[in-house]
Amino acid sequence: MSETTREGYGGTGPGARTPDGCSVDLYRRLPVGEEPDIIAAAVPAGARILELGSGAGRVTRPLTARGFAVTAVDESPQMLEAVEQISGVRTVRSSIEKLALDETFDVVMLASYLVHFSDPQVRDAMLRTCRRHVTDDGCVLIQREGLDWHTRLPRERDDGAGGTIRIRSAAPAGDGVDTLFCEYIYPDATWTQTFQSRALTKEEFEHHLDEAGLYVDKYLTDDGTWVRVLPRR
Template sequence: MANTGSGPGPITPDGSPVDFYSVLKAGDEPGIVAQVTPPGGSVLELGCGVGRVTHPLVERGFQVVAVDESPEMLARVRGAETVLARVEELRLDRRFDTVMMASQLVNTVDDAVRHALLATCARHVKPGGAVLLQWMPAEAHDRWHVGMGRVDGDVTITMGAVEEVSPGIFHATMRYTYGDDKLWTQSFSSRRLTDDDLAADLAAVRLRLDRFLTEDRTWVLATTGEEAVPFTS
């Protein structure tokens, strides 16, 4: 099933409503990056969107290269070098202290795309550097149900529909509202990966699953195996 989106303003190829993501604030991501990146270090942000995380990273003094396939998204990024590209096709001939890929991109249902995404991470991280992945753990998929979500000020995010369309493959539709009159939807498919699945996929591109960085296990640190990383701030 193709990813789709609806609502006011531009919609990206993966169904993301640009105007909605522009009103979202960064969560814990900047602090997570700071845990594993040297002060003033280089960060490659894969799938940066409108710069929701990019901007606070720049404010913290990191040197950020922000990558996205959507020109509408990249047009809203400030203070960082931007690159218009599909993540799985990226080749910058540069390496970074930290490579970050958020938004559960690794849960794509296309195994070849997952391998290509992780290969992009592997070829752009410095030896001993950090690869930060946001994913949807298996147990989180098991808790999905219609009506779940959160409210953050004027923003409401709700799961409007979810179905396991084949073993381990889920199709869901999210409903996003802002204020009293703006509504968007975003539909997507997601593969239920176990820890062993993720570790094997990382090993296939010569990365190693190091540890989970958050209590809910949605942020993963992977490494090249060489010494380094520890930087808690």
């Protein structure tokens, strides 16, 4: 059974669905991209990583295989069922904004464009979670949307495993938020997902980091989508 879906979020297709409209079956199928290479190049070998919003473990698995000690956090028990099958991974069921572990980590990851969450209070709480759980000499890795992510539409790409990911449209939902509609097309199944996202300029992004006690150390990719962030002491 699917969990209660947030307003403005949803989807279609086989299998259970999380509150933000993600299909658990789909996310178990999606292959990993270049994320593990970007992460491994930006942090110390063997680092303790807190992965916020792990989903079904698409990135968790290769990071663990590379020798990182990963604690995976997700609010969906159905997503975490898949992560629990990965040897050596610790799982925590919690929303990101309410997470309160009595420990800190070498690396905190906020991927999947979660920094663009539609509710600014939730976004800011997520960033405070990052600051609260990173060691003073550690780092936070954040994945941002590209600058034209809401306007270069429709667009599609091959996912590398026989599927096509298509971002079809973005419609204004008010207060700087867009509602985006995506399709995931495979030979044996098709899923759709509708979700909301708040575009952020580089200046807005860095302002929100500063308010959470964080600052940019380095933009890790040419398109600025992956960023290494450090805690203010």
